[in-house]
Amino acid sequence: MTGMIRRAAGLMFSALALAACSDSSGTNTGLLTVRLTDAPFPFSDVASVDVYVVRVDAKAAATSDNEAEDASKMDGWTTVATPNALINLLDLGGGKTTNLGATMLATGNYQSFRLVLDTDKSSITLKTDGSKPPIFFPSAAQSGIKVFLDNPIQLTENGSVMTLDFDIGRSFVMRGNNPTNGFNFKPVIHAVAQDITGSVTGSVHANSATGAVVPNATVEVLTAGSLVNDADPTHVVRSTSTDANGNFRIAFLLPGTYVLRATPPAASGFKPALLPGGLTITQASETANQIIVVAP
Numbered sequence: 001m002t003g004m005i006r007r008a009a010g011l012m013f014s015a016l017a018l019a020a021c022s023d024s025s026g027t028n029t030g031l032l033t034v035r036l037t038d039a040p041f042p043f044s045d046v047a048s049v050d051v052y053v054v055r056v057d058a059k060a061a062a063t064s065d066n067e068a069e070d071a072s073k074m075d076g077w078t079t080v081a082t083p084n085a086l087i088n089l090l091d092l093g094g095g096k097t098t099n100l101g102a103t104m105l106a107t108g109n110y111q112s113f114r115l116v117l118d119t120d121k122s123s124i125t126l127k128t129d130g131s132k133p134p135i136f137f138p139s140a141a142q143s144g145i146k147v148f149l150d151n152p153i154q155l156t157e158n159g160s161v162m163t164l165d166f167d168i169g170r171s172f173v174m175r176g177n178n179p180t181n182g183f184n185f186k187p188v189i190h191a192v193a194q195d196i197t198g199s200v201t202g203s204v205h206a207n208s209a210t211g212a213v214v215p216n217a218t219v220e221v222l223t224a225g226s227l228v229n230d231a232d233p234t235h236v237v238r239s240t241s242t243d244a245n246g247n248f249r250i251a252f253l254l255p256g257t258y259v260l261r262a263t264p265p266a267a268s269g270f271k272p273a274l275l276p277g278g279l280t281i282t283q284a285s286e287t288a289n290q291i292i293v294v295a296p
Contacts, residue, residue: 027157028106028107028157029104029105029106029107029157030104030105030107030155030156030157030158030159030160031102031103031104031159032058032080032102032103032104032105032110032153032155032159032160032162033099033101033102033159033160033161033162034056034080034081034099034100034101034102034162034164035097035098035099035100035161035162035163035164035194036053036087036092036097036098036100036163036164036166044127044216044265045126045127045128045179046090046124046125046126046127046179047090047125047126047127047130048088048090048124048125049088049089049090049124049168049172050086050087050088050089050122050123050124050125051086051087051089051117051122051166052084052085052086052087052117052118052119052120052121052122053083053084053085053087053100053115053116053117054071054082054083054084054116054117054118054142055079055081055082055083055084055116056079056080056081056082056100056101056113056114056115056116056164057074057077057078057079057080057113057114057116057144058077058078058080058105058110058112058113058153059076059077059078059110059111059112059113059114060076060106060108060109060110060111060112061076061111061112062111062112063076063111063112063114063146064146065146068112068114068144068145068146069143069144069145069146070144071114071116071142071143071144072142077114078103078105079103080101080102080103080105081100081101081102081103082101083100083101086121086122089166089168090168092166093240093243094240094243094248094249094251095199095249095250095251095252097163100164105155106155107155107156107157108154108155109152109153109154109155110152110153110154110155111149111152112146112147112149113146113147113149113153113162113164113191114144114145114146114147115144115145115147115164115189116142116143116144116145117142117143117145118141118142119135119137119141119142119143119185120141122135122137123135124172124179124183126179126180131180133179133180133181133182133183134182134183135172135182135183135184135185136175136182136183136184136185137185138185145187145189147164147189147190147191148188148189148190148191149190149191149192150190150191150192150254151192151193151196151254153191153193154193160193160195161193161194161195162191162192162193162194163191163192163193163194163197163252164189164190164191165189165190165191165192165238165252166187166188166189167188167189167190167238167239169218169239169241170186170188170233170236170239171185171186171187171188171189172184172185172186173185173186190238192252192254194252195284196254196255196283196284197251197252197253197254197255197281197283197284198253198254198255198281198282198283198284198285198286198287199249199250199251199252199253199281199286199287200221200249200250200253200260200279200281200286200287200288200290201247201248201249201250201286201287201288201289201290202219202247202248202260202275202288202289202290202291202292203242203245203246203247203248203289203290203291203292204217204219204242204246204248204262204264204291204292204293204294205246205291205292205293205294206268206270206293206294206295207293207294207295208293209291209293211293213242213245213246213247214242214246214262214264214268214270214294215242215243215244215245215246216241216242216264216265217241217242217246217248217262217263217264217265217294218239218240218241218262218263219239219240219241219242219248219250219260219261219262219263219292220236220237220238220239220240220260220261220263221236221237221238221239221250221253221258221259221260221279222235222236222237222258222259222260222261223235223237223258223259224256224257224258224259224278225259226259226261228261228272228273228274229272230261237253237258238250238252238253242262253281254281255281255282255283256280256281257278257279257280257281258278258279258280258281259274259275259278259279260274260275260278260279260290260292261273261274261275261292262274262275262292262294264294268294269296270294270295270296271294271295271296272294273292273293273294273295274292275290275291275292
């Protein structure tokens with residue numbers, strides 16, 4: 001779901017643009033394109049996670065969570081995208097993206113972004129009966145959410161593509177042990193300049209590298225030095241889950257060394273395990289065919 005908003009001497013709208021355009025006119029402006037992706041929701045009984053995205057705002061200066069939350073205050077903020085669209089985050093697994101919009105901004109570093117949602121139009125739908133359990137949002141109907149930046153977004157005259165990674169599993173926390181009880185919304189959204197990132201693909205298997213595949217396992221990229229039983233949420237860089245064939249893909253990772261952990265579903269009887277030797281991500285490349293073996 002991609003929509004581009006471009007500001008020059010006014011606003012122009014395009015629904016199909018896929019990448020940042022180049023501006024070499026020497027005007028000290030660049031086109032910032034904003035895309036959205038997710039870390040797939042780990043709950044197998046959820047059919048859709050629909051969020052209504054009103055707009056995306058940018059600010060050169062650093063800002064606090066409270067300053068970002070009040071969507072009515074625009075001091076220092078510039079709106080860079082106004083998709084006004086309902087987006088099913090489950091459609092964006094495996095590094096898929098959807099363009100939210102783009103606009104011309106002054107070149108330089110941008111340290112703050114916020115995503116403005118209409119929570120009254122956002123919902124989770126369950127597979128079992130199509131019901132929509134309550135979601136307990138902490139703020140007003142149109143709430144600004146501060147985006148966590150892995151690094152400030154540097155905008156040049158050649159343009160930049162920023163990807164927002166909406167971590168469903170950490171943003172929607174199930175109340176109790178049944179999804180019909182509803183969810184608490186504790187948003188975790190990261191942003192990174194897409195052109196400086198890499199990705200990892202692989203699979204999770206039982207007992208050996210050629211053993212049975214393990215679907216619905218949670219796969220997490222952790223900070224270097226993390227242990228298999230590490231429960232510190234600040235050590236989680238990105239997360240996803242394996243598909244029906246036991247495969248996973250995590251994109252938009254900054255170059256560096258990480259730990260890769262697989263946690264099988266509790267009902268499987270298998271324990272969490274790490275990728276032997278750790279994970280190294282390099283810019284503009286994919287670290288492929290990484291196999292994590294889990295055992296009882």
